[in-house]
Amino acid sequence: MSLKATRPAVTPNAKARRFVFVLLDNFTLLSFASALDCLRLANRRLGREYYVWTLAGEEGGTIDSSTHTTFKLDTTLEDLHRDDTVILCGGINVQKATSKKLLNWLRREARKGLRIGGLCTAAYVMAKAGLLDGKKATIHWENQDSFTEEFEDVNLSKSVFSIDGNRMTTAGGTSSIDLFLQLIADDLGEEVANWVADQQIYNSIRTDQDAQRLSVPTRIGVRHPKLSMVIQKMEANIEEPISPSLLAQEVGLSTRQLERLFRRYLNRSPKRYYMELRLQKARNLLMQTDMSVINVALACGFASPSHFSKCYRAHYQTTPYRERGSHATRTPS
Structure with a gap:
């Protein structure tokens, strides 16, 4: 270009x-x-x-x-x-x-x-x-x-x-x-x-219209159009998660077909994948902002701090409060 x-x-x-x-x-x-x-x-x-x-x-x-x-x-x-x-x-x-x-x-x-x-x-x-x-x-x-x-x-x-x-x-x-x-x-x-x-041997000049991240198919290593569409919808709806059944319906699949796609290509259920996206955003907010843990939970689609803490601990082996505390200790002043 x-x-x-x-x-x-x-x-x-x-x-x-x-x-x-x-x-x-x-x-x-x-x-x-x-x-x-x-x-x-x-x-x-x-x-x-x-x-x-x-x-x-x-x-x-x-x-x-x-x-x-x-x-x-x-x-x-x-x-x-x-x-x-x-x-x-x-x-x-x-x-x-x-x-x-x-x-x-x-x-x-x-x-x-x-x-x-x-x-x-x-x-x-x-x-x-x-x-x-x-x-x-x-x-x-x-x-x-x-x-x-x-x-x-x-x-x-x-x-x-x-x-x-x-x-x-x-x-x-x-x-x-x-x-x-x-x-x-x-x-x-x-x-x-x-x-x-x-x-500079730079042969792919980008403009201000080019996205900074790889496309979903390239990023996850899967080129299935309907699976990519579902993941894009998940990434765009973190604060108010959409149910797997509704996601499947929006791309013309049954819930069972969507489950099979996720199992086959990503080795996890749609619900598990969605949860990991939400927890990753939560971790970013804990590390990079002064938002309260309650507000972080709400921003990532969790109805209560206790449910958020339980899910976070299961995935990261620590609580949101300890995560933030350990990050503050590691960060140089």
């Missing part, structure tokens, strides 16, 4: 464009490196430094990525110019890395009209600062459940990246490449962006 520029490319001798990468503690290295390499290669193609960048952090000094690789920062959270682009680089435990100081700085810089983006989980920081209210955004699929619960005013999508005005977000991983190829195409034209992709 080739890129399509959304506006005319700038002239090759135009003024340099500066990116300020704000690295959060435990940021995802792949997301950051993918973005940076796109800019490096674009400069190589032009034969000059059209793109320049600065590494910033809340305290300056050094910071660790999620791979425990240490990076030296160029600056702290300084005042920026109106034509700078801020790129927040998030990763694991993004809530812990989101401080008042960072949020206040981000709001102040946003008032200048700067273009601001978030890689991987950094959409959380942008939403917390109120920069995504009423806007379309995306975040890593593992954080979508908790994000939706906390930020109702954000139009969350499941795409690999999203651009809404001067706000940009990505799902993480290699989706940084897709976003930055689009930015390069807008600045310098499709030929430069496609050359960068070729240099």
Whole structure:
């Protein structure tokens, strides 16, 4: 797939464009490196430094990525110019890395009209600062459940990246490449962006219309259309589960036929599979939000905390309360 520029490319001798990468503690290295390499290669193609960048952090000094690789920062959270682009680089435990100081700085810089983006989980920081209210955004699929619960005013999508005005977000991983190829195409034209992709051996450029997760058949390794339809319906109805009999009816199967399909391809009953989906969402909410256990139970379709706790313990060999407590103990401050 080739890129399509959304506006005319700038002239090759135009003024340099500066990116300020704000690295959060435990940021995802792949997301950051993918973005940076796109800019490096674009400069190589032009034969000059059209793109320049600065590494910033809340305290300056050094910071660790999620791979425990240490990076030296160029600056702290300084005042920026109106034509700078801020790129927040998030990763694991993004809530812990989101401080008042960072949020206040981000709001102040946003008032200048700067273009601001978030890689991987950094959409959380942008939403917390109120920069995504009423806007379309995306975040890593593992954080979508908790994000939706906390930020109702954000139009969350499941795409690999999203651009809404001067706000940009990505799902993480290699989706940084897709976003930055689009930015390069807008600045310098499709030929430069496609050359960068070729240099990276990146031959499947995605747009903001592409989903970040594999399709259901690919993900579960089963290409049965009716089974896939049922699983999609399950994933879309976690808070208010649909009975297996009704699911079977909606795809033109009998309850017994649906049972056989699940046993044959997934080695579990539809009820068991549905329960595992709900418990996985519950675990994400326990780990990533401050929602009470009762509210987590309700958000995942459990009528009572006791039933939720019983099911959770049977699946994960611990209670929801202990799970949250042990996660808090393991999480660095």
